[in-house]
Amino acid sequence: MSLPEAEMALQMHLGDQFIDSDWRPALAAVMEAEGDTEKALDVVNGLYKSATCRSGLKLHIPAL
Numbered sequence: 001m002s003l004p005e006a007e008m009a010l011q012m013h014l015g016d017q018f019i020d021s022d023w024r025p026a027l028a029a030v031m032e033a034e035g036d037t038e039k040a041l042d043v044v045n046g047l048y049k050s051a052t053c054r055s056g057l058k059l060h061i062p063a064l
Contacts, residue, residue, distance in 0.1 A: 003031050 006027055011018045026047050033040035
């Protein structure tokens with residue numbers, strides 16, 4: 001999935017709740033790890049840990 005495709009999918013899923021600046025660091029980190037599954041998982045796990053430390057913010061990543 002390309003970065004523009006990921007952004008479009010997020011926008012479609014989140015609708016008015018999508019704020020580009022909120023997602024920019026996460027998208028950039030994952031795209032930087034493209035092709036390196038271990039690095040991508042490390043990035044996603046780091047983002048998950050950061051997100052769960054913030055009250056009121058829930059991150060749901062469905063199983064593939």
